[in-house]
Amino acid sequence: MEIFKERIRKEGKALNEHVLKVDGFVNHQVDPELMEQIGEEFAKHFEEKNITKVVTIESSGIAPALMTARKLGKQLLILKKKTSKVLNEDLYQTPVISFTKGEEYNLTMSKKFIEEGDRVLIIDDFLANGEACSGAIRLLEEAKAEIAGVGILIEKSFQPGRERLEKQGIDVYSLARIKSLAEGKIEFLGE
Numbered sequence: 001m002e003i004f005k006e007r008i009r010k011e012g013k014a015l016n017e018h019v020l021k022v023d024g025f026v027n028h029q030v031d032p033e034l035m036e037q038i039g040e041e042f043a044k045h046f047e048e049k050n051i052t053k054v055v056t057i058e059s060s061g062i063a064p065a066l067m068t069a070r071k072l073g074k075q076l077l078i079l080k081k082k083t084s085k086v087l088n089e090d091l092y093q094t095p096v097i098s099f100t101k102g103e104e105y106n107l108t109m110s111k112k113f114i115e116e117g118d119r120v121l122i123i124d125d126f127l128a129n130g131e132a133c134s135g136a137i138r139l140l141e142e143a144k145a146e147i148a149g150v151g152i153l154i155e156k157s158f159q160p161g162r163e164r165l166e167k168q169g170i171d172v173y174s175l176a177r178i179k180s181l182a183e184g185k186i187e188f189l190g191e
């Protein structure tokens with residue numbers, strides 16, 4: 001998605017060779033107009049897939065996932081990283097390790113919001129090692145939902161996330177695929 005890549009070129013910062021900072025428009029301050037365009041792009045790309053539900057993982061995936069769900073006319077389900085006293089009904093849970101942030105959490109989804117046969121589109125901001133997405137897939141498969149696709153804003157193609165998902169037969173669509181962040185330079189795949 002050219003306008004998104006242009007924005008990354010202009011406002012993104014390669015913090016080091018592994019981490020891209022996009023906090024001015026994606027995950028700290030959020031640009032609603034850009035998120036709407038992203039939602040349109042994902043909805044268009046996956047329109048033939050008979051999506052019944054959009055799923056994301058809190059928190060940075062919520063803005064683009066909500067816009068996508070709105071464009072598809074479907075509900076958005078946000079997977080939680082923390083349980084609470086009010087989230088004590090029947091739950092699906094699976095442990096996820098975040099390498100980038102060096103933390104572990106229990107990804108949690110209430111059973112009542114997903115049905116057998118649901119066709120789910122997973123949306124997230126970054127695809128790095130694919131830990132978060134794989135966790136979401138484990139929960140959804142446990143609920144006997146089908147994974148109709150994964151939509152990612154920024155894929156770090158030098159990390160193994162895409163390969164991991166594709167090995168499971170998952171259709172991954174990324175709006176920006178980063179080849180390298182070496183020496184402070186943001187390089188996209190195919191350029």
Ligand code: G4P
Nearest residue numbers: 018019020058059060098099100126127128129130131132
């Ligand atoms: P993985 O799920 O693909 O394996 O990724 P990993 O565990 O390595 O990263 C997990 C968290 O780190 C995610 O945030 C992800 O958005 C963030 N992240 C990964 N790579 C980058 C990067 O290059 N730049 C930035 N800014 N973030 C990155 P999270 O834990 O889900 O937190 P949240 O921000 O969604 O709340």
